[in-house]
Amino acid sequence: MAHRALVIAMLPAIALRVLAMIGFPPSILFYGDSFAFLSEELKPGTSRPSGYSLLLALLRPAHSLTLVTTLQHLLGLALAVAVYALLRRRGLPGWGATLLVTPLLYDEFLILLEHMIMADAIFIVLVTAAIVLLVRRVTPASAATGGFLLGLAGITRTVGLPLLILTAAYLLVRRYGWRPLVALLVAGAIPLGAYATWTKVEKGKFGLTEADGNFLWSRTMSFADCDVIKPPERLAVLCPDMPVEQRPYPPHWLWESFSPLLKVPGTANRNQLAGEFAREAILAQPGAYLGAVATDLAELLRWERTDVDEKTPYKFPAAERPISESVRGVAESYEAGPAATKVVEPFAGWLRAYQRFGYVPFPLLTLALLGALVAALVRRRWDALLPGLAALALIASPPFLAAFDVRYVIPAIPLVCLAVGLTLGRRTPAAADTREEALVAG
Incomplete structure (x- = not known):
């Protein structure tokens, strides 16, 4: 079987997500952020955009936080398959492509974010899916789809905004032609413009946030x-x-x-x-x-993400946490019943134990990113530059604009894996040839 290695790797990854579902039902709620996203009153956010709230509103009729986390877990697994498929297309053997998507399948923080009522898991899927589409083949259609996904990422987390500009610059420098570039920018502007207009109507000023x-x-x-x-x-x-x-x-x-x-x-x-x-x-x-x-x-x-005794919200909880009375109604209205995170042993304990070692240390991630960028330049694997630079932007921008947070680094993991794989795979057609294909397709 051509994809045996991936199938074997997927089974434990699915099991880890099942552990999250049965160990911490129905979901993990994050401080005030989760409740702001779950609010029944839809309005543009003040400190964060409300793109994720719109998704939750679409799923609200089911009254199931379990449905939300199940969808996020499935999207996480699908993302790993998409990156694997692209790397196989670029000539990597099954075991090599599987090895490179292992962090997407097994990193404990990705599993945690997929199980949280937070915008991060959806943001990761939107950004990586857009980059995968554009790396696979640049045509007006793929550029429009990628631009739209990046626009959606921008109204999900504002750190996604620079990625649309970065991607446009990539298409311009690689000389893919004006049609893909215009398609990318116009499609990306649709969700951003619609959201900014909504903000204007509600608050009297165009923008994504007020923070x-x-x-x-x-x-x-x-x-x-x-x-x-x-x-x-x-x-x-x-x-x-x-x-x-x-x-x-x-x-x-x-x-x-x-x-x-x-x-x-x-x-x-x-x-x-x-x-x-x-x-x-x-x-x-x-x-x-x-x-x-x-x-x-x-x-x-820092090799270890969080110390054993370090207080952080980025851990699978060891005990049930009552929801504050001030926001209890918001969560219970969405769930149509009790919404506090339950801790079901021994499954929860197994996942907490896994969390202590099941991650990519940041020094290795940083080394892999820098190595991929250098290799892309030396080996002329120009398509690896897009995910590599996007990952660099996601990692480096928060300390300049706000502060470092472990959670802000995680979206770079799939992009780094993709960049490394592209430097090892077959060289893509010359930009001029690809540009001709794009013009013909347009």
């Missing part, structure tokens, strides 16, 4: 010194009032009661002033800003 300035401001809290920045009086209220060495990690400045951000009235006004403060802080202290970014990126050198 980009807030997040950048929180980034500057790692180093901001108002004696150096000397902000104007209207921005001075956003100055931190504690020494740099005592300041908590940037995300805490967005929500905690000590944050001066909460002193600024009005959501839009707060976001605008925070963005202005952040830009002044970065211009006044560029070295400190880059130092804070470098400190965050150094987390990629």
Whole structure:
């Protein structure tokens, strides 16, 4: 059987997802984010776009969080098959292509995200599917489909926005012709424009969120010194009032009661002033800003994702967590019944034990990414540059715009595996030949 290696690898991967389903029914809820996505009142999000909420709204009539997580698990498995199929098409043997998609099948964090009511699993599928389509063959039709998927990714998580621009630049540099480029941009603009228009109708201003300035401001809290920045009086209220060495990690400045951000009235006004403060802080202290970014990126050198005793929401829970009364109604309305995560032993314990070792260490992931980018240039495997650069953008941008978070690195895993595989596979046709195919298809 030609795909025996993949079939053998899929069976334990399916078993791990079954363990998640029976060990932690109906799903794992993430702090306030999950409940915001589940809300029955559909509206553009303030700190995050609501693309995932739209998907949940489509599934709401079933009143089943189990259906949501089942769909996410199936999409995760399908994504691994899609990457495998492309690598086989590029000449890799079955065992080689299977080895390269192993992280997609077995990484514990991907399984965790698939079982969470969070936008990440869908975002990963949208981005990787778009890149796979465009790497496989560039035509106006594939470019339009890929652009539309990237547009959907942008309204699912805003970090997806640069990927549409990056992909357009890739098509331009590779000289695939104007038709695929226009198809990509127009199709990508459809979901983005529709969402921005919705925001305009609801909030009076075009945009995807009202928090980009807030997040950048929180980034500057790692180093901001108002004696150096000397902000104007209207921005001075956003100055931190504690020494740099005592300041908590940037995300805490967005929500905690000590944050001066909460002193600024009005959501839009707060976001605008925070963005202005952040830009002044970065211009006044560029070295400190880059130092804070470098400190965050150094987390990629950490072998273990989370220490055994480290408090983090990114673990399969050891005990049932009651839902806060303030949001209980939101989850139970969606589920039409009890919605708190149950912990069913011994299945939950087996998955918690697996979580301690079933992952790709970030140093290896980073080394694989850098190696793929270098190999793509040396071996002239230009199609490997698109997933490689997309992965680099996903990993590097959060520390510049907000802060490092383990969860933000995970979407790069499928792209890194794809980039490595493409550097090892057959060389694609010359860009000029492919461009001619695209023009004929158009």
